[in-house]
Amino acid sequence: MRLSPSRSRLSRRRALALGAGAALALAAGFKPRAALATPDDVKKWLAGIGPGSPQGGKVTIGAPEIAENGNTVPITITVDSPMTEANYVKTIWMAADGNPAPGVARFDLTPANGEAHVEFRIRLAQTENVIAVAQLSDGSLWTASRPVKVTIGGCGG
């Protein structure tokens, strides 16, 4: 994918600085780190979303089956729903059950989006499950999850 070059490209100096940073981060990644989230933490995190428990369906997560680099795992979330003023997807959450903290992101959508679909990239510390929850404008909660195998963990999620 090519984004329009509306801003200047990386300077050599900045590229070097980034490289050095990456090396540091990599070194740090091999040290023991804080305890990772557990499925119980995810349950707690889910409870924090609001009342009611989500039912399976409507939500589709796109993720690689095997992510070689846990630092950038491409994710898509699509919710099967109209996007009209009367009936739309209000909020989508994502969590991961093996990261230092379960929360990954929250998206607030509007009917102006036309479709309920988001794309982004996440860090996964290890092989773990990613979980998406969507809340529709009628208040109903829907969920999906899928495992992602991670070859090299993203340091510290």
Added chain:
Amino acid sequence: MASVETRLKVPSAAKKGEIVQIKTLASHPMVSGQTKDSNGKPIPRDIINTFTCSYNGKQVFKMMLEPAISANPFIAFPLRADQTGTLDFVWVDDNGAVYKDSAQITVT
């Protein structure tokens, strides 16, 4: 703090009612707060925590980011083109720094 650059991919023209894909990228290290420096001191968290997109002044999309979002956060989402106007994009990081970008879309 390194300078943060933002990049957008927004179609310049669309038919009324068409759903277009908006792609954004901010060059930000997204320091998770989990890493340590060479002396073993934790590096304080510094991430972009909020991203919003407004269409002619009305917020149409918002993302709250956690440290589990990759460095140089890429965010893509659809938008129904219904009027000619401006898309304003705002990224806010943990230090309160605000980064802005905008794009024009002509709807016919």
